[in-house]
Amino acid sequence: MLIRESELMSSQELILTIDIGTSSCKVCLFDLSGAIRATAKSEYPTLSPQPSFAEQDVSAIYSGIVQSVKAVLSKHSPSRVIALACDTMLHSTLLLDEEGDPLYPLLNWMDTRCQDELKSLNQEYQEKRFYFRNGVPLHTIYNLPRLIWFRKHYPSFLQSAWKIVTIKDWFLGKITGEWYCDYSTASGTGLLNLFDRRWDEELVSCAQVSTKQFLPLCEPDHHFPLQVGPFTHDTGLLPGIPVVWGGGDGPFANLGEGMFHQREMVITVGSSGAVRMCDHQP
Template sequence: MYVIGLDFGTTSTKAIVFDKRGNAVSEHGVEYPILTPNPGWAELDPEIIYVAAITSLRVALSRVKSSEVVAIGLSTAMHSLILMDELNQPLTRVITWADNRSDEQAHVLKQSTLGKQIYLRTGTPIHPMSPLCKIMWFKENEPELFKQTHKFISIKEYLLFRWFGQFITDFSVASATGLLNLQSLEYDSDALQTAGIKKEQLSTLVPTTYVLQGLSDEVAEAVHIRREIPVVIGASDGCLANLGIGAMNRGEVGITIGTSGAIRTVTPKPITDPSERTFCYALAENHWVVGGATNNGGLLLRWFKEQFARELSYEKLTEEAGKVGVGSEGLFCLPYLSGERAPIWNAHARGCYVGMALHHKREHFARSAMEGVIYAIFGVGKALQQLAGDFGSLRASGGFVQSKLGCQILADVFGTEVIVPENPQSSGWGAAILALFAIGEIPRIDYYCGEDSHTHTYAPHSDNHIKYQQFYTVYEEIYNQLSNTFEKIAEIQGIKKE
């Protein structure tokens, strides 16, 4: 028996075939480019993602008997937006979470009392990533296109329409739009009015365990799978990552550091932050994911490698960085190459090194970059602790934590044990688990959480933790001192806030 997790990401779509124990027996992914037609914009071609999903499924399924696959579960990146016309054709590309064109709309709304009320009810921070702010941008800047729009949907909704002919969305993806009231699980009237749309222009809301059957003939034939295979609508990738790594109980915290980064915990009811630092998204009944995301994770290390260490592998680069002591001998890195989300929610924040001296070499800069990424995650973690309580353990996933040095820095900064689960495909496995639960193959959503399967555990070094706590206060100080300067730099770079 097999189950598939199909994960629609920002830079690739991947299909992973799992056995019932969570072992990945086959997988295939297709990468695609992020399109940047204007400064601050970040788009994807929906047709390319559609083809990537078909290709990923077909190749992954070719290595197993498709008759033994019991279900497909879906995972998707959050905050995407596509405008569709009345003939159900896309009027735009996919506007991704990384798109900052609605910075002005987010800024104005965030300064208002209404903005805070909408956040407290919807759990989605007011930020250019939010589909609410993106829709406001179209209303103000593309009024004719806005009037032509019949539906405002996400990339997963687009694919489900192509597959099943229905416009539906799960509570998890909807809860990341800024348009869903977390208490009523209905679209929020104030948010709709602010966006200037009607609820009929949004997809029908369903639970994350909703099962669809009756794939289109085109998709079934292209993938070589039966039309009636159960397809479970699933949830957003961040929520599913916690499920996939087993961070589902009180005190268990999931950290994912891939291109970006996030820290999350699961609570039995929705929790929002009066200081508006964190998000709250739905996973399943009585399971809410509270946390915060940073824009800059492995993205920073990739940028550093491409600019200054192209001849080195990531393994060699982190090996170099490991020769440098804690704190990089007084060199600090603010990792904000693409602005920042939690906890500062400043799209105008910029990356920089502070403290450079003649004794600093490439390895100092590499380690400082890694420390900067962890400091950013730690800042979100502090806010999360205030809302949801102390951490018992950290479960980490993503490309960044495949580095032993990265995991050790993470343990030392937090002062908490870090567990790296055996299965690196956290969101895909989470989607597969949810699918197994939805079709009745497992009795509860946290069925796998009691299993202690992990490859490495990293214990914090107390001396290093004490040092990092001191260094983190300097890191915070540097940002606070430079926050006003970042506004001026953003204006010079052409991203002016009205």
């Protein structure tokens, strides 16, 4: 059987996927038929300098991503990779300066330091029915009580923060030079108005920050080219390939399993346990 040159070329093309998890980064190479060609995983720690604190060093996460990417490319030429896509743990919080560098370690979803702020917010949160706008209950994993904690304990960091982002926003900003947050990941902050699809000004103002301190919003299939820089140098990936913004690991698990209709449920057991079911409204 004759194989056309175009068919041979397409069979050699690969998609690189990066899952930024809580305790590790998982990287896969897929061919265009959807078959997995290589996988790798690198672990990184969560630090607890005080009770209820759960912090991570973004440079350790970046190093883990680079290590895993290099591992999957050790037997496949980087020139075969035609696109890169990301997903991420939800509910991470990171304050950046104007250079895009952290002002404070990353808070992941396990951080519960804002319990006192949570209690003081409860009455206002219920009275203003924020849940029916953002779809999330009042909880320590969301940004509102966390930002109020920063306002109380590190006001200069919050005031001087250029942007308030998630770990995926930071990573993609560093490797593309473009700063956006997809709707899926944004919904995990608890500050997204689900109906207007924008940062909710009233919610944000409760933390005494500005919507200008949050990134422009985009669809998960939004993409920009990979720029020349430390990441291309460290991994061998070719500059210019499209980097797809992706979204949150939980919602994407439902999508990947085809469980996105009412009364269909996905149970995920990893660093956390989660049960997720889709509905039309909160």
